[in-house]
Amino acid sequence: MDQQLTLQNLEAYPLQQEPQEVGRGIRAFVYRISENHVAKIPHDKYDFLENNDVWLRNDESAIEEIVHEYEIARELFDGGVCVPRPEGIFSIHMGREPYVLAERGTNYPGFVMEYVPGEIIVNIEEDYELRIKIYDEEVKKAQELGFLTEDADGINGIWSPTREKVYIFDFGEWAKVEDVD
Numbered sequence: 018m019d020q021q022l023t024l025q026n027l028e029a030y031p032l033q034q035e036p037q038e039v040g041r042g043i044r045a046f047v048y049r050i051s052e053n054h055v056a057k058i059p060h061d062k063y064d065f066l067e068n069n070d071v072w073l074r075n076d077e078s079a080i081e082e083i084v085h086e087y088e089i090a091r092e093l094f095d096g097g098v099c100v101p102r103p104e105g106i107f108s109i110h111m112g113r114e115p116y117v118l119a120e121r122g123t124n125y126p127g128f129v130m131e132y133v134p135g136e137i138i139v140n141i142e143e144d145y146e147l148r149i150k151i152y153d154e155e156v157k158k159a160q161e162l163g164f165l166t167e168d169a170d171g172i173n174g175i176w177s178p179t180r181e182k183v184y185i186f187d188f189g190e191w192a193k194v195e196d197v198d
């Protein structure tokens with residue numbers, strides 16, 4: 018992908034609804050931005066569970082992080098691994114949502130991907146063993162494509178009961194074996 022990406026030259030995502038938070042982690046917030054899409058937007062990575070002083074980020078490193086994750090998701094998707102379909106990197110207008118720091122403006126870089134309704138594997142009570150086995154199989158496929166699958170854990174998998182599939186996600190810590198020395 019173009020290494021010169023800046024917030025200004027990112028395509029604006031055509032929002033038809035207010036972004037709604039659907040998840041959060043130590044790196045990012047994830048917002049539902051349409052019927053079928055979510056956007057993952059990096060935050061300040063403070064210990065947000067203890068500290069509300071955490072804001073969405075729109076600096077260069079935020080863009081780099083999600084470009085890295087998008088490129089991995091793209092390769093996995095093209096390689097037949099079950100991941101939420103990656104759509105691209107867009108500028109998301111966050112208006113005055115929570116976690117928007119006024120001096121950073123209202124537009125934030127988001128990794129846009131398919132919204133997968135379902136349940137995080139570690140929260141499943143019924144058939145947990147079966148789902149985690151499928152999760153591990155998808156991770157193994159990713160390893161066969163040459164990825165170091167850091168942080169691969171059932172917390173980063175969604176079981177979709179309607180599609181009867183396990184989707185793996187959250188590749189922020191992943192790398193290609195050949196890129197690591």
Ligand SMILES: Nc1ncnc2c1ncn2[C@@H]1O[C@H](COP(=O)(O)OP(=O)(O)OP(=O)(O)O)[C@@H](O)[C@H]1O
Pocket residue numbers: 039040041042043044045046047055057101130131132133134137172173186187188189
């Ligand atoms: N495609 C998706 N569809 C539905 N929900 C999602 C999707 N992607 C992420 N989520 C939700 O957002 C949460 C955070 O996503 P993710 O794990 O990618 O963020 P993170 O900050 O990198 O997490 P971590 O703390 O594990 O590093 C997930 O636990 C999940 O609930």
Ligand SMILES: [Mg+2]
Pocket residue numbers: 042172173187
């Ligand atoms: Mg995660």
